[in-house]
Amino acid sequence: MVLEAIRYKEGQLQILNQLKLPHQVEYDNVRSAEDGWHAIKEMRTRGAPAIAIVAALSLAVELQTITTSDNVEEVLAFILEKLDYLVTSRPTAVNLSDAARKLKRIVENAAKHDGSDGAAVSKAYCDAAAQMLTDDVADNEGIGKHGAEWIMKHSEGSKVSVLTHCNTGSLATAGYGTALGVIRSLHAQSSLQRAFCTETRPYNQGSRLTAFELVHDKIPATLITDSMASALLRLKGPTEKIAAIVVGADRVAANGDTANKIGTYQLAITAKHHGIKFLVAAPRTTIDLQTPSGDSIVIEERPGKEVTMIKGPRFDGVDVDVNSTEVVSIAASGIDVWNPAFDVTPASLIDGIVTEIGVVEKGEDGKFDLTLAMEAQNEGIKPTSVGGL
Numbered sequence: 001m002v003l004e005a006i007r008y009k010e011g012q013l014q015i016l017n018q019l020k021l022p023h024q025v026e027y028d029n030v031r032s033a034e035d036g037w038h039a040i041k042e043m044r045t046r047g048a049p050a051i052a053i054v055a056a057l058s059l060a061v062e063l064q065t066i067t068t069s070d071n072v073e074e075v076l077a078f079i080l081e082k083l084d085y086l087v088t089s090r091p092t093a094v095n096l097s098d099a100a101r102k103l104k105r106i107v108e109n110a111a112k113h114d115g116s117d118g119a120a121v122s123k124a125y126c127d128a129a130a131q132m133l134t135d136d137v138a139d140n141e142g143i144g145k146h147g148a149e150w151i152m153k154h155s156e157g158s159k160v161s162v163l164t165h166c167n168t169g170s171l172a173t174a175g176y177g178t179a180l181g182v183i184r185s186l187h188a189q190s191s192l193q194r195a196f197c198t199e200t201r202p203y204n205q206g207s208r209l210t211a212f213e214l215v216h217d218k219i220p221a222t223l224i225t226d227s228m229a230s231a232l233l234r235l236k237g238p239t240e241k242i243a244a245i246v247v248g249a250d251r252v253a254a255n256g257d258t259a260n261k262i263g264t265y266q267l268a269i270t271a272k273h274h275g276i277k278f279l280v281a282a283p284r285t286t287i288d289l290q291t292p293s294g295d296s297i298v299i300e301e302r303p304g305k306e307v308t309m310i311k312g313p314r315f316d317g318v319d320v321d322v323n324s325t326e327v328v329s330i331a332a333s334g335i336d337v338w339n340p341a342f343d344v345t346p347a348s349l350i351d352g353i354v355t356e357i358g359v360v361e362k363g364e365d366g367k368f369d370l371t372l373a374m375e376a377q378n379e380g381i382k383p384t385s386v387g388g389l
């Protein structure tokens with residue numbers, strides 16, 4: 001079974017309901033932008049690239065199943081309004097707003113063409129949205145290649161271990177993954193000793209999703225709790241050949257400060273303390289030159305019950321009843337909760353930003369210059385993840 005977070009064909013979009021993984025594999029139909037918004041908000045689908053793609057395709061299937069007006073202005077207004085609505089689903093990952101901006105430009109250009117009609121504008125949108133699936137997988141394979149090469153160049157021996165956080169694999173993207181794509185590439189070239197993954201409280205992307213992907217791909221892997229990371233580096237770093245911590249990103253600011261899953265910042269601190277390389281792996285659609293630094297990144301806060309309650313199938317001490325679901329409280333009633341979904345890692349703690357066209361490192365001034373990577377994108381060296389703009 002190929003792990004597909006997103007299944008799309010004209011007129012039909014299905015998402016793997018990630019709230020039910022790893023014990024149940026269930027796909028939910030997404031028939032409209034509203035369905036897409038709720039799927040993203042409820043985190044039935046998640047991951048910065050996947051959020052952008054599901055949002056874009058949710059509007060595509062809506063356009064493909066309604067009777068499209070011939071009126072260019074009506075269809076254009078409908079698409080622009082729906083994109084503005086979809087962007088409100090989750091604020092931190094830039095991929096969604098970046099895709100919305102590029103899709104708006106595409107349909108505005110399509111509407112200007114002589115003889116254009118509503119159907120032409122709708123088709124231009126749907127073609128660009130579908131292209132995001134293909135481009136994202138290509139981006140991730142490039143990230144995997146460049147990241148694996150960089151790690152091997154900066155470590156000794158023929159095999160290395162890496163630690164990763166959250167889920168950045170096929171369940172967070174259109175396929176292959178970003179940081180998990182680097183792990184897949186290391187494994188494919190027989191350079192991976194072992195992948196360590198953190199459970200990533202409170203949504204448990206690591207224990208539920210990354211562990212699921214690593215077991216599925218038969219990659220040697222070990223799950224640890226978030227609180228074990230520093231001890232792992234100190235006690236097992238040398239013997240397990242841990243060469244790097246590789247994480248994904250939801251938004252990379254112009255100076256390289258990176259918003260990613262809560263817990264990333266403390267991993268960067270412990271990596272620095274233990275002399276372990278710290279890499280951010282993300283497509284260029286995650287780089288946001290309009291946001292000057294991490295101080296300007298909006299950090300999503302989620303409901304406290306995601307911390308105090310835990311949901312899963314019943315375990316009778318022998319087997320897991322995959323068809324059961326129990327929700328249990330694991331905190332004292334009445335306690336206040338702070339539940340930021342992300343934190344910001346300062347560029348000073350990041351050794352490299354792995355993109356699909358190469359690894360960006362800091363210059364002699366100790367700062368990242370991300371404009372070069374983005375200029376490569378704008379010069380058309382490779383189309384962006386939305387319709388080749």
Ligand SMILES: CSC[C@H]1O[C@H](OP(=O)(O)O)[C@H](O)[C@@H]1O
Nearest residue numbers: 046047048168172248249260261
């Ligand atoms: C390639 S996924 C990037 C990013 O998205 C995840 O957040 P969430 O699971 O809340 O959508 C996590 O921060 C990943 O690193």
